[in-house]
Amino acid sequence: MADSELGLQKGAILMLSLGEEEAAEVFKYLGPKEVQKLGQQMSKTKDVPKERIEDIAGEVIGMAESQSALGLDSDNYIRSVLTRALGEDKAGFLLDRILQGSDTSGIEGLKWMDPGTVAELIKNEHPQIIATILVHLERDFAAAILNLFVERLRSDVILRISTLEGIQPNALLELNDVLSKVLAGGEKLKKTTLGGVRAAAEILNFVGTMSEKAVLDTIREYDSELSQRIQDEMFTFDNLLDVDDRGIQTLLRDVPGEALVIALKGADEAIRDKVFKNMSSRAAEALKEDLESRGPVRLSEVEAAQKDILKVARKLADEGQIMLSGGGEDAFV
Structure with a gap:
């Protein structure tokens, strides 16, 4: 079970265990999406054992007691923490909305x-x-x-x-x-x-x-x-994490090995693991060896290789062979 799903279940159980007034106070601090998700999960939550409720309550109390930054009320503190945790790009939009x-x-x-x-x-x-x-x-x-x-x-x-x-x-x-x-x-x-x-x-x-x-x-x-x-x-190299395993396998068949090595030199560990698990063990080991033996690569070369792979991904998506992440129309591309 994903951590987000588990957290949502815990949140729903906690809210149901609170009184109406206390739960209403908590909801005041949530956004529309959070209210919708939490409300839907609450409606599906039935017959929770008493021990489960006590465990979650204890976990929440422990988290509250461990907090040391409560009451600081500092924009600089929030900006520093979120930027360090998420990076400048991801934190930027969120910080604008918060601050x-x-x-x-x-x-x-x-x-x-x-x-x-x-x-x-x-x-x-x-x-x-x-x-x-x-x-x-x-x-x-x-x-x-x-x-x-x-x-x-x-x-x-x-x-x-x-x-x-x-x-x-x-x-x-x-x-x-x-x-x-x-x-x-x-x-x-x-x-x-x-x-x-x-x-x-x-x-x-x-x-x-x-x-x-x-x-x-x-x-x-x-x-x-x-x-x-x-x-x-619109579709970055990191978004390959959202492509299903079959799609990754199809993509790898059309990507030159040299381009893949260079692209992965600048990729996150999660992307590398995604690629490795969709290859045969022998091919994965060979690719790992190539990555380890390859010396430093210019960032411009990495970005160019990643763009070339994304072009292949878009071409396969246009042909209906793979589905890229996204939303809107509920259709295959």
């Missing part, structure tokens, strides 16, 4: 709505305003909203997201004006660093193959280099 104060307080209300309601609410606004809203939402949620727009608007919004280097105070003020009838306004606005090629790519990862192609084709007419940069970010 931006009331800059996007109005957006929080949207997160509790369904995509159709939000799409209906914002579809007639200026594409720049829509882009500003979507970069503040979870990527799959933003993609679900985007899929409800007409193709022209969808492409326009993604183009604006991909070229969005920052959100100015006047843009956020305008955003709050647009949502003022249903959402709370924001105060003490400052520029945030959301948006950009990565945000556009992450949203497009969830919109589905047909919509994705149409959007990228439209952006390519405007700026072919920008379109390629978005596509490069």
Whole structure:
């Protein structure tokens, strides 16, 4: 069982063991997705032994007693810890959302709505305003909203997201004006660093193959280099972890051995293990020996080899031989 699934089960048991008032207080600190997942797990949790409840309660108490950073209330502390744990890229978006104060307080209300309601609410606004809203939402949620727009608007919004280097105070003020009838306004606005090629790519990862192609084709007419940069970010070498074993085996048959060695020189251990387990033991041992005997490789060579492998992966996906990770349309590619 995955750690996340086990943690969710423990959380559900703990919430069910609390009184209604105490459980309600806990829910106040959770986001929409967390509430939905935890609520669904609670509804499926039946007949839990008393010993199991006591074990989980003891675990929670132990964790609480071991905490030493409670009450520090320091933005610098949070930034330092998350950056160290997740790396600058992964921590950046999360830190913006945690530390931006009331800059996007109005957006929080949207997160509790369904995509159709939000799409209906914002579809007639200026594409720049829509882009500003979507970069503040979870990527799959933003993609679900985007899929409800007409193709022209969808492409326009993604183009604006991909070229969005920052959100100015006047843009956020305008955003709050647009949502003022249903959402709370924001105060003490400052520029945030959301948006950009990565945000556009992450949203497009969830919109589905047909919509994705149409959007990228439209952006390519405007700026072919920008379109390629978005596509490069959409499926990275690390995402090979999400490809099933059969897909990896199919991919390896079409990847030159030399390119694989160079690409893996700069890959995480998890990626290497994924490749090794989908090869014969003899081939895996030979590959490990090649990696150990190969001297230092330039980062540019590693990146080029990884891109070549990703091109093969996309080609196989287009031919329907493998399925890449993503969301949106529930279809094989």
